[in-house]
Amino acid sequence: MNPLRDHRAVPEPPRTPLALHHGVPGFQPTALRPAPELAARWGVGEVWLKDETARLGLPSFKIVGALWAVHRLLCTRLRVSPERTSYAELRQRLAGSDLGLLTASAGNWGRAVASAARWLGLRATILVPEATAEPRIHAVRAEGAEVRVVSGNFDVSVARAAELAGERDLLVADASEHPDDPFPGWVSEGYETLFAEIDEKFAASAEGGGDAEPDLVVVPVGAGALAAAAARHYGRTDSGTLLGVEPHEAAGAMASVRAGHIVTVPALTPTPMAGLNCGTPSATAWPALRDGFDAFCAIGDARAEHGMRLLDRAGVAAGACAGSVAGAVDGLLRPDACAGEAASAEAERLGLHGGSSVVLLLTEGVTDPEHHAKAMAGGRLVGEELAGEELAGG
Ligand SMILES: Cc1ncc(COP(=O)(O)O)c(C=O)c1O
Missing domain, CATH: 3.40.50.1100 (Rossmann fold)
Known part of the structure; x- marks a missing residue:
């Protein structure tokens, strides 16, 4: 869990640039897909997949x-x-x-x-x-x-x-080591559109008696521009939980939260979670990550691939960055023979119960077909297959 969390310090979200986005030929909101089989697997009320696998003709958000x-x-x-x-x-x-x-x-x-x-x-x-x-x-x-x-x-x-x-x-970099560099902040502002789209769906579901806000939002973290946008959108209250997911070898946000300031981890190991293979959180994103996130979790490639298979079962062909969030939640919540008690303790720590709603940001489609094919061929869909793998939290 993040000991530096301070929801009062998180700035308001920017006005969404939805109007500009809708002026771009072909722009459409992406789907928020229900995944009832994942909700049943994880013992929560609802799981929603924000599907960024095809956004304006490109396979990522x-x-x-x-x-x-x-x-x-x-x-x-x-x-x-x-x-x-x-x-x-x-x-x-x-x-x-x-x-x-x-x-x-x-x-x-x-x-x-x-x-x-x-x-x-x-x-x-x-x-x-x-x-x-x-x-x-x-x-x-x-x-x-x-x-x-x-x-x-x-x-x-x-x-x-x-x-x-x-x-x-x-x-035009989406990350910077200079906190006053405006460009990465503008990138985060652009991502507000994603969350505005999720809000619209939740508002519609609240009218039908569903939850008005997700209880857990799970975000893959690279340099942190997307995570900063998520923090500004969801992190300003102490209700709901924001969880960031990073690769083991590039868990710069988790290391920084532990250190209390930005630190660099080497990030020298290639990973199919290529977009997350970033050793230093962006200085422009760091304050929002530090103040707005409840917890970070570091995973290995096998767990991301496991997540890709879970998503495939739920009807979404996705890349490893998207697989990371499904794999991480599965590692935390799947009550299998090895991890039954630990899993329910994790659910409690994340503030989850049988009626909770969980949103996973599926940030990419199949950007590396060879790796996708390998991941699909790579194992059974049971929690035990990864029971020995360490899931680091912080
Ligand atoms: C598919 C995907 N997901 C998540 C991220 C992480 O985004 P950020 O660098 O804004 O943290 C990236 C970054 O490249 C990405 O490509």
Whole structure:
């Protein structure tokens, strides 16, 4: 559990950029799918899957943050109001410009930035760490971006992107070590749309006698832009629980919460949870993570793959970052022969009971088909198969 939790310190959520998002051709809210078989498995009332496996033609949620943040950046440069300038107007104003967007990304962020650049008629250069799976690189190239493979991990790519940025190649990073850097904060603002969509569904369900708010929201954490948005949306009261999930070898948020300040963990081990393989929480996200999250949990690849199989059973083909949240909750709540008592103690610690509603953020679809096939082939759907695996909490 997070000893630094202080709900009164969490800032209000921003106004949602829904209007801009709805002005983008083809933009649709993504589904919040009920998963009754998971609710039964975990002994809770309802499980809802926020399905970001296909958002605006891309297999992850990241386009929602990229669109709003790039829009704000360019409107600021052009000295026009981001709220009053539509996406189409911005594109017209940029016609003929030689501007480019530049970022470091293991895949989904880069693909989202490349996509936003393509729609705006701008160049995009995406730096990827050397361990990035080939299908992810291919997908970024398919958006028309130039991809440069950097030797080293994600943090090295981030540093390299900062060196290459300039007046014509605008750095658009969703994380920063400088707390006052506005761009990553704008990315988080963009993600507010996800939570506004969840609110709409819960409001509709409350009219029918269901819960008005989820009791537990489970968020995969990389550099923390999405988690910061979740913290601002859900973390301002002491009701409900926010749980962050990270890979064992890249549990930077959990280490930072334990230390009481931002720390870096090496994050040198490749993992199929590529989007979460980030050793340092973003300085712009850190205050919201520190104040707004109730708990963090670190998992191994096998547990994320187990989560992918659970999701597949629930009808969603998803990647390892999405599998991580299902796998983590299954590890905490599945009352099997080995973990019966521990599981109910965990449920209590998370504030859950038989009527609770749980929301899992499924942040990506099948971004690495080879790994997805391997995960689907990889085991039985019983809790015991992972009984020996350590689930670190903090
Ligand atoms: C699929 C997926 N889920 C979750 C995350 C984590 O997002 P953040 O870096 O904002 O914490 C990422 C980041 O790349 C991602 O690609």
